[in-house]
Amino acid sequence: MVSNARLQPPGRPSRAYVGCRTTCERNARGRGIEVYEIDGDGRWTHARTVVAGDNPSYLAIDSGGRCLHAVHGDGSTISSFAISPDGGLRPIGSRGTQGRNPVHLVFSPDGHWVLVVNYATGSVVSLPVLDDGSLGEVAHCLALPERMGPHRSQQRGSHPHQLVFDPSGRWLLVPDKGADAVHTLAFDEASGSLSLVVSLDVAPGSGPRHLVLSPEGRHAWIVLELSSQVLAAGFDAVTGRLAPFQHVPTVPEDFTEENTAAGIVHLAQRNLLFISNRGHGSVLRLAIDGRHGTLSAPSWTATHGRVPRFIAALPGSSMLLAANEDADTIVALHCREAHALAQAIAQTGSPVCIAFTRGTP
Numbered sequence: 001m002v003s004n005a006r007l008q009p010p011g012r013p014s015r016a017y018v019g020c021r022t023t024c025e026r027n028a029r030g031r032g033i034e035v036y037e038i039d040g041d042g043r044w045t046h047a048r049t050v051v052a053g054d055n056p057s058y059l060a061i062d063s064g065g066r067c068l069h070a071v072h073g074d075g076s077t078i079s080s081f082a083i084s085p086d087g088g089l090r091p092i093g094s095r096g097t098q099g100r101n102p103v104h105l106v107f108s109p110d111g112h113w114v115l116v117v118n119y120a121t122g123s124v125v126s127l128p129v130l131d132d133g134s135l136g137e138v139a140h141c142l143a144l145p146e147r148m149g150p151h152r153s154q155q156r157g158s159h160p161h162q163l164v165f166d167p168s169g170r171w172l173l174v175p176d177k178g179a180d181a182v183h184t185l186a187f188d189e190a191s192g193s194l195s196l197v198v199s200l201d202v203a204p205g206s207g208p209r210h211l212v213l214s215p216e217g218r219h220a221w222i223v224l225e226l227s228s229q230v231l232a233a234g235f236d237a238v239t240g241r242l243a244p245f246q247h248v249p250t251v252p253e254d255f256t257e258e259n260t261a262a263g264i265v266h267l268a269q270r271n272l273l274f275i276s277n278r279g280h281g282s283v284l285r286l287a288i289d290g291r292h293g294t295l296s297a298p299s300w301t302a303t304h305g306r307v308p309r310f311i312a313a314l315p316g317s318s319m320l321l322a323a324n325e326d327a328d329t330i331v332a333l334h335c336r337e338a339h340a341l342a343q344a345i346a347q348t349g350s351p352v353c354i355a356f357t358r359g360t361p
Contacts, residue, residue: 014038015047015087018323018330018346019059019070019353026074029328029349032056033070035087036346042319044330044346050089053079058353060105060114065357067092067133069114071102073352078102078116078127080134083357093134098141099123104162109169113139113192117174122146122158124174124185126192139192147179150205151226155180161225162210167217171197171240175208177225182208184240200242202231212266212273219293221273223250223264230261230275230286232293248295251280263311265320267335274311274320274335281306283322285338299338303331309352323351330354 015037020030033050057073061083068081068089076097081089099118106115107129114127114135122144128136149155159178165187166173172185172194182200187193202208207226213219213235220242222231232246250261259279266273271288273295281304287297305324312321319332322342328349333340 015357016044016346017059017061017068017089017355017357018348018351019056019355020348021055021057021073021325021350021352023054023074026055026350028055030055030351031349033059033068033089034348034351035089037087042317042345046346046348047087050081052081052089053077053094058102058104059355060107061355061357062107062129062133063111068355069105069135071097071105071116073103074101076100076102076118078105078114078135082133087357092132095127095135095137098125098138106163106165108187108189109165110189112189113187115163115172115187115194117160117163119159119161119177122160122176122178124160124163124172124194126187126194128192140194142185142194142196144174144176144183144196145179145181145199147181149178149180149207151207154178154207154226155205161208164211164213166213166235166237166240167215168237170237173211173213173220173242175211175222177207177209180204180206180208182211182222182242184242186240197240200233200244202244203227206231209262210264212264214266214293215268221264221266221293221295223261223275225260225262228259228261228277230264230273230284230295232295234293246294248286248298250275250277250284251282252300255280262309263322265311265313267313270335272335276303276308276311276322278307278309278325281308281324283308283311283320283333283342285335297338301333301340301342303327303342304344305329305331310354312354315356321345321354323354325350325352
């Protein structure tokens with residue numbers, strides 16, 4: 001579907017890759033990785049569908065826009081693709097992740113490694129990036145502490161959900177939904193080895209899912225999925241320790257239905273934080289005190305879909321995008337507006353991640 005809305009001026013990212021769930025077990029309607037061209041007025045036009053195996057659910061593109069990597073949710077592999085000038089994806093290899101249900105991946109600061117979290121089996125692995133952009137075999141696999149939280153179905157053991165390097169590149173932070181903890185790991189760029197340094201324990205049943213750090217690394221904001229909260233914390237770049245100082249609910253006080261918090265985006269230039277709510281079907285907007293990192297002035301925007309699993313800022317613009325997994329839509333809203341209206345810009349089955357390149361509009 002193509003929107004008539006003007007979402008960005010010329011010169012912004014002009015191609016979007018959308019990872020989608022595809023399997024019956026997930027009640028999914030996706031077909032693979034969907035590719036969209038974004039014109040100078042911000043209109044999205046569907047260009048192609050790339051059949052990419054089951055559940056190519058989270059994507060990462062290297063800094064040069066040369067290769068795209070996709071983890072296969074509920075599986076045990078990561079696939080690599082060379083990006084052609086017209087936006088097509090050419091398979092260049094697949095590797096095992098030595099675990100089940102890889103849900104997130106990130107490049108190391110120097111771009112020589114890709115790191116992956118295995119949600120179901122509670123581990124973090126590193127894979128080297130080869131000369132052609134494909135990945136080598138797993139170099140190191142770190143099993144996280146095997147702990148269970150009180151939620152019977154969601155906390156059956158360690159369930160890491162994301163990887164975030166701090167600005168120094170020294171520390172790798174890992175929210176662990178199953179263990180009610182956020183782990184700080186040390187990463188060796190030379191060997192790809194990982195080691196656990198310290199863990200922050202949060203309230204039982206909170207379920208840390210995703211986090212963001214401030215640009216200078218002094219503050220972190222952590223989405224607590226199961227308790228529908230965001231936790232503000234200080235971060236010590238010397239020791240890798242987190243020190244919590246504020247909890248804020250992600251849904252209005254009068255909302256009494258089921259909800260799980262999901263994605264988080266930090267817009268440093270505007271001192272704003274955004275969190276998506278599955279169940280409430282909204283994006284929460286919070287103001288950040290730039291000095292102290294405290295959160296205030298909550299407002300909510302409906303995404304016109306009850307499962308906005310993924311949110312992302314459109315680079316170089318004032319737009320925030322939300323992927324409504326169960327509504328099969330991608331919507332946009334203006335970040336600068338406290339009560340912005342969400343506008344549908346694309347429609348595709350079970351979208352769960354969006355990644356961008358410049359391309360040729």
